[in-house]
Amino acid sequence: MEVTNRFITLKHHVDQGRAHESDMELGTTKEKLELKGENDVIVRVLYLSCDPYLRGRIRSTQDSYIPPFTPGKPMGGYGLGKVLQSSDPNFKEGDVVSGVMDWADYSHAFRSTKVDPEAVPLSYYLGALGMTGFTAYVGFFKICEPKKGETIYVSAASGAVGQMVGQFARLFGCHVVGSAGSQQKVDLLTSKFGYHEAFNYKEEPDLDAALKRYCPGGIDMYFENVGGKMLDAVLLNMKDHGRIAVCGMVSQYNKAEQDPIYNLSYVIKRRLKLEGFIQTDHLDLQPEFFKSVIGWFKEGKLNYVEDIADGLEKAPGALIGMLDGKNVGKQSVKVSDV
Amino acid sequence: MEVTNRFITLKHHVDQGRAHESDMELGTTKEKLELKGENDVIVRVLYLSCDPYLRGRIRSTQDSYIPPFTPGKPMGGYGLGKVLQSSDPNFKEGDVVSGVMDWADYSHAFRSTKVDPEAVPLSYYLGALGMTGFTAYVGFFKICEPKKGETIYVSAASGAVGQMVGQFARLFGCHVVGSAGSQQKVDLLTSKFGYHEAFNYKEEPDLDAALKRYCPGGIDMYFENVGGKMLDAVLLNMKDHGRIAVCGMVSQYNKAEQDPIYNLSYVIKRRLKLEGFIQTDHLDLQPEFFKSVIGWFKEGKLNYVEDIADGLEKAPGALIGMLDGKNVGKQSVKVSDV
Numbered sequence: 001m002e003v004t005n006r007f008i009t010l011k012h013h014v015d016q017g018r019a020h021e022s023d024m025e026l027g028t029t030k031e032k033l034e035l036k037g038e039n040d041v042i043v044r045v046l047y048l049s050c051d052p053y054l055r056g057r058i059r060s061t062q063d064s065y066i067p068p069f070t071p072g073k074p075m076g077g078y079g080l081g082k083v084l085q086s087s088d089p090n091f092k093e094g095d096v097v098s099g100v101m102d103w104a105d106y107s108h109a110f111r112s113t114k115v116d117p118e119a120v121p122l123s124y125y126l127g128a129l130g131m132t133g134f135t136a137y138v139g140f141f142k143i144c145e146p147k148k149g150e151t152i153y154v155s156a157a158s159g160a161v162g163q164m165v166g167q168f169a170r171l172f173g174c175h176v177v178g179s180a181g182s183q184q185k186v187d188l189l190t191s192k193f194g195y196h197e198a199f200n201y202k203e204e205p206d207l208d209a210a211l212k213r214y215c216p217g218g219i220d221m222y223f224e225n226v227g228g229k230m231l232d233a234v235l236l237n238m239k240d241h242g243r244i245a246v247c248g249m250v251s252q253y254n255k256a257e258q259d260p261i262y263n264l265s266y267v268i269k270r271r272l273k274l275e276g277f278i279q280t281d282h283l284d285l286q287p288e289f290f291k292s293v294i295g296w297f298k299e300g301k302l303n304y305v306e307d308i309a310d311g312l313e314k315a316p317g318a319l320i321g322m323l324d325g326k327n328v329g330k331q332s333v334k335v336s337d338v
Numbered sequence: 339m340e341v342t343n344r345f346i347t348l349k350h351h352v353d354q355g356r357a358h359e360s361d362m363e364l365g366t367t368k369e370k371l372e373l374k375g376e377n378d379v380i381v382r383v384l385y386l387s388c389d390p391y392l393r394g395r396i397r398s399t400q401d402s403y404i405p406p407f408t409p410g411k412p413m414g415g416y417g418l419g420k421v422l423q424s425s426d427p428n429f430k431e432g433d434v435v436s437g438v439m440d441w442a443d444y445s446h447a448f449r450s451t452k453v454d455p456e457a458v459p460l461s462y463y464l465g466a467l468g469m470t471g472f473t474a475y476v477g478f479f480k481i482c483e484p485k486k487g488e489t490i491y492v493s494a495a496s497g498a499v500g501q502m503v504g505q506f507a508r509l510f511g512c513h514v515v516g517s518a519g520s521q522q523k524v525d526l527l528t529s530k531f532g533y534h535e536a537f538n539y540k541e542e543p544d545l546d547a548a549l550k551r552y553c554p555g556g557i558d559m560y561f562e563n564v565g566g567k568m569l570d571a572v573l574l575n576m577k578d579h580g581r582i583a584v585c586g587m588v589s590q591y592n593k594a595e596q597d598p599i600y601n602l603s604y605v606i607k608r609r610l611k612l613e614g615f616i617q618t619d620h621l622d623l624q625p626e627f628f629k630s631v632i633g634w635f636k637e638g639k640l641n642y643v644e645d646i647a648d649g650l651e652k653a654p655g656a657l658i659g660m661l662d663g664k665n666v667g668k669q670s671v672k673v674s675d676v
Contacts, residue, residue: 063371198446227602227603231602241619246605246606247606248606249602249603249606252603257600258600258601258602258603260598260599260600261598261600261602262595262596262598262599263596263600264565264569264587264596264599264602265565265587265590266614267584267612267613267614268584268585268587268614268615268616269614270614271613271615271616271619272609272610272612272613272614273612273613273614274603274605274610274612274613275605275609275610275611275612276605276606276607276608276609276610276611277606277609277610278606281609301356318432
């Protein structure tokens with residue numbers, strides 16, 4: 001089967017400062033779609049996911065758990081696709097799968113899982129029921145070790161991960177406080193995402209004072225998405241035996257020199273646990289995650305807000321916008337109808 | 339019973355910079371030793387323990403788990419004493435107990451435990467079998483979650499805690515690397531305390547390079563005693579899923595502004611766990627601690643080096659010397675013979 005395949009490539013690595021839409025470009029090629037031996041799957045790409053960790057892959061330095069993109073080759077990440085050809089006995093033509101795939105119209109798919117397009121809106125499998133939702137689930141239920149009645153504070157709380165953490169924590173019986181970077185996002189936190197209290201961190205000149213106002217009894221759990229000055233202020237407000245689940249530090253990803261942290265002595269003073277995690281280390285929790293979260297959606301107990309760009313050519317702008325915090329809700333790109 | 343009681347007091351709090359011997363003084367008073375109701379114990383003080391956490395009690399600010407000393411009143415801490423009077427059914431005259439007591443010749447004792455002066459040299463109950471040894475035991479066996487064959491790095495490795503951590507880790511089957519601040523201490527690490535490798539951090543202009551040289555395969559566990567620049571260098575050298583047991587940050591205790599930490603993003607990149615702890619949260623482990631450690635001493639498997647100042651009047655100098663790293667081994671003060 002020969003197709004005209006469009007794809008997004010990185011023109012060059014960007015090690016410092018912001019990456020820009022113009023650092024990526026759309027290419028077109030004619031190619032023959034051919035299975036490579038056994039257990040291969042070729043898909044028509046339906047949706048692609050824009051996630052903060054992709055900033056690391058635009059850097060030339062290999063200092064994280066994931067390698068850099070190769071300039072000139074298609075970028076890639078989590079996506080949803082419809083199976084066109086399969087030599088993997090687990091998948092057949094017409095199945096819809098989530099997996100890792102190129103930022104392209106057509107791609108081989110890796111680490112695929114079949115999804116049920118009837119259970120929830122399809123794009124949810126990239127977010128609420130995808131990597132970011134599972135990240136929220138692992139981070140809250142496992143890394144935070146929550147107890148009913150405890151106070152959790154979440155930064156970047158309206159993001160793809162944060163909006164799920166807030167709702168999981170509310171359902172679990174915690175007091176839930178979040179921050180975001182615009183009034184629109186703050187309104188979503190309390191109206192849709194289960195947060196009891198929310199504030200716009202950009203309007204708080206003194207983060208320590210803001211946290212003391214919104215969490216007057218202190219913080220038992222901090223779900224860390226941003227790093228830097230926010231983390232430093234949170235450390236001052238943690239309660240004894242508090243837990244900090246370190247999911248991301250998006251405020252630091254563009255910085256050549258990281259913001260200094262001064263308050264780590266609170267790790268001893270308050271006997272805190274800080275733990276970095278990635279969801280792929282906890283795949284044993286996936287069955288209970290799917291069961292719980294699909295159940296909660298069907299019972300109407302969960303909301304989910306997405307920001308979907310339409311068309312593969314919009315992917316670079318969507319990615320950069322997400323890194324700049326311009327998206328409202330989980331950022332994805334729709335490439336094709338089912 | 340009326341006695342002439344000598345005691346050490348703090349003249350005033352010292353919030354910033356080094357504390358000095360001259361910030362403390364010896365006082366003398368005549369007093370009548372009288373039991374205060376039930377479950378009280380009065381002891382002749384035998385030994386007193388000089389520990390890094392005492393620096394925090396010399397400060398006026400209450401921002402830790404332990405209150406400041408009151409100027410003019412006797413200082414206090416862990417000690418050993420011989421029971422003179424007791425209204426506590428667990429203790430009788432002549433018993434030797436470890437507990438919390440004044441820096442004085444005579445004191446009421448709190449949280450006392452009877453010790454066996456025949457099992458090991460008596461002063462060991464302030465160190466190897468006391469708070470610092472138990473801190474090492476909790477930090478290594480519980481917080482570090484060790485596995486045989488893993489590499490552990492210990493800072494302040496010849497200190498009261500570090501020398502026990504090294505030996506516990508060696509007995510357990512780990513590769514053990516330590517640092518200290520003089521050649522004499524470094525020699526002790528490899529000759530007496532079970533360390534496979536050791537270095538003098540004061541002679542290493544680039545701590546990151548030193549750690550790469552002494553731990554070329556990376557660090558699975560870091561037993562943190564010093565904080566600051568050492569912690570920042572260690573973060574760069576941790577292996578995936580590494581654990582950092584945060585026991586103390588002695589390099590930071592005198593500083594008005596804490597040293598900045600820049601490399602916390604490695605908590606995500608390497609999925610690290612940092613955990614602050616104090617031994618009093620883990621008293622359930624004390625029975626196994628005493629059984630194991632007394633057993634290892636009797637089998638000749640453990641060494642212990644102490645630095646004992648002779649006389650209550652030497653206590654201020656011993657404390658300051660320990661905070662400056664001048665002691666070799668666990669610093670205690672002998673107040674009286676049994």
